Amino acid sequence: MTTQEILDGLKQAVIDGDEDSAASFAAQAIDAEIKPMDIIKGAINPAMDVVGQAFEDGDAYLPELILAGDAARAALDLIIPTISTDDLDGSVQGTVVIGTIYGDAHDIGKNIVSAILAAHGIKVVDLGINVSPKQYIEAAFAEDADVIAISSLITTSLPYHREVINNLVDRGERDKFFVVVGGGPVTAEWTTQIGADGYGRDARDAALVVTQLLEGLAEGNKAPLAAPILVGALEHG
Ligand code: B12
Structure with missing residues (x-):
């Protein structure tokens, strides 16, 4: 899978509120050595924006928000420990x-x-x-x-x-x-x-x-x- 496919997969998993799939894509992103902040910026944040906008527009409700939050957390539980000073100055x-x-x-x-x-x-x-x-x-x-x-x-x-x-x-x-x-x-x-x-x-x-x-x-x-x-x-x- 390409970097973009992994990030798109993770984004969609978070939007769908699918914890298992989110964790699996997060693990693939880490294996592919995508930088943690690039995973967050490229998949987690845009997914949250989609869900947040859907909530604001009345196309999604609190349960969807909760599921998306849980899926993001499942991914971040894997991603956050890999943040290192190498990513920073x-x-x-x-x-x-x-x-x-x-x-x-x-x-x-x-x-x-x-x-x-x-x-x-x-x-x-x-x-x-x-x-x-x-x-x-x-x-x-x-x-x-x-x-x-x-x-x-x-x-x-x-x-x-x-x-x-x-x-x-x-x-x-x-x-x-x-x-x-x-x-x-x-x-x-x-x-x-x-x-x-x-x-x-x-x-x-x-x-x-x-x-x-x-x-x-x-x-x-x-x-x-x-x-x-x-x-x-x-x-x-
Ligand atoms: C997931 C989510 C939830 C989850 C939260 C799970 C959790 N454990 O955090 C749940 C389902 C619990 C939830 C509940 C509610 N939510 Co909510 N939620 C969201 C959602 C979709 C994503 C938030 C998120 O995690 N973003 C991803 C992270 C990575 O980004 P971030 O939080 O912005 O943080 C980044 C920056 O802001 C910055 N940053 C953050 N903190 C700090 C601090 C410092 C010092 C600095 C420098 C930078 C910084 O750096 C971070 C990383 O890059 C947003 C929509 C959105 N797009 O933000 C709505 C949203 C925030 N929620 C909203 C609402 C209305 C609610 C509820 C009131 C709904 C309800 N009717 O009950 C409740 C509030 C309960 C409460 N008392 O807090 C509204 C808020 C509207 C407003 N402006 O007031 C939003 C914007 C949705 C919307 N578009 O309407 N929510």
């Missing part, structure tokens, strides 16, 4: 506390971001899903973190980003952590508006943003940045 020291924000249970993208950060040699403390602003801050202090990374897939969870930042400001401790945001409804405008320090459109962008922040920290930069680092942002956000 450089490596940097630091600690990131990451989670999907309060009210939001989507964790597929967040897990990819965690994996890619860890592959960079960054210590990643993953708080899971439905993480309250207070939990991020407590964990960030407990872990002596450098960065708080917030993932959001649903629009209604966005206000809690602002709460994380406002809580830090109210405590007089905004300078302790960089705050990075990302996920479907997050835009460059939003990032700037809430005074966050960084935004990345996908997992690779997330790694670039966090790496730049940690390098800046080593050079003496402190939060909050005068203007956030925005990687992969679209013109309209």
